[in-house]
Amino acid sequence: MKSLTGRSKVMENPKMTFLERIYLPAIVGGITITLRHLFRRKATIRYPEQKRTFSPVYRGMHVLKRDDNGAERCTACGLCAVACPAEAITMTAAERNPGEEKLYREEKYAATYEINMLRCIFCGLCEEACPKEAIFLTDRLVSTDYARDGFIYGKDKLVEPVDQRVDVSKRQTPDVLEFKKVRHYRHNR
């Protein structure tokens, strides 16, 4: 009987030939394959001694940058939180008091800034959304923890220390800076 679609196939279960039935040729074939693997280069990276080289644009743990004078760049505009597809970022804004000009670059700043690293998918959209060049993803790894609370990173972990600046030049290349000036992208407006 012809099938409706004409695509169906009659499956055959062909009888094995003599050579197939005595298994031996197949076994010899198998052990030559495993013998070749015996001498192949190993895929293992011996971790503590050897470290994997990261891609130059690797997206790891975030950093909140300070400007050249050591003042925090973030103004708690919330664009990163809006851009975040995983809704991992929350913040509360506060007004800068007189005398805090050294600490915060503009009149408004983030009093708290939290990223839930368990929600974060490290897509880098927060970095693209940021109009103040404040948040960047770095090649540092988010370390493991035993409790979920430990993965909510606050400003203590995210803001770079004044004396230990985090290099983000790999992700802030001239091309990227040029791209951020293109006005017809909505997030650059």
Add this chain to the structure above:
Amino acid sequence: MMSFFIYKAILVIAVFGIMLLAAMYSTYLERKVAAFIQDRVGPNRAGPFGILQPLADGIKMFMKEEIIPEVANKTLFIIGPCIAMLTAIMAGVVIPWGGELVINGVPYVLQIIDFDFGLLYVFGVVSLGVYGIMIGGWASNNKFSLLGAIRASAQMISYEIAMGLSIIALIMMTGTLSLREIVDFQAGGTGGTWNFWNVVYQPLGFLLFLVCSFAECNRTPFDLPESETELVGGYHTEYSSMKLGFYLFAEYINMFISSAVIATLYFGGTNFPFMNDLGLSANAITILGTMAFFVKIAFFVFFYMWVRWTLPRFRYDQLMYLGWRVLIPLAIANVAITGLVMILTDRI
């Protein structure tokens, strides 16, 4: 008389030690071979290249908690691994580890006992090994253990027949059951003293013996008694600590012994090519021969592992089909063909 005892005692202790050491490092080798075949590096943390790994594993085994199930038959539960270990080690007695060493004019043969019926002894002792597995599996009072034990005994009994039949052709050829005489039968040289290894005369017999020895050692593709994926751990599911260690150890010693038997029967034992033409002294040839023997054993131990990490496991009906309907008829045919060729070439 006293010196005889001392020489035998040294030999026994040396063979015992070598077998234990070989079993220890077989576990290491197994993990390394497995890793390399799977493009990994294997244990490499304990000592350089991980060579202290067997020691670490041994210490771990001793330190583990010893659990005997409430419902187990306690006596048999303890006797099981002991029998497995004992029978595994006993087979080493008749293996000819080397030729004659002449020290101060006294010849010392590097073999503990040379029975006239050495080959029968090996078979007898090796088939006793199934009792260790059966007793252990039965005494555990656990369904999986019992299934593993039943599988093991059925498998061993089936494959022992084919194994014995494949040996008969060899015995017909050599006309002796003594392992030393079988080795001497294969002594190599040139001209009139040239003898080929038995594998040249008995390729089919060797193949059958090899397949059966895989089954006897419970190695993949015949590892149904253990089969982790189906029976948890098979006959040693309930075992812990060093009793488990004994079972695992016994398996590796069995592997070592059957490699030694294969090397002795089919690959010339302590003989190596051109051994009588190098112009070396008898003692040097003996030592080189022993080394050659261990190289052959090491190759077969490696071969066991190599096959294990290549092939999947047989289904149970396939295992029985292969044993009864393929290997046994082939072995009988091999005996008939060998007999026919011997009559036609007047070699009786």
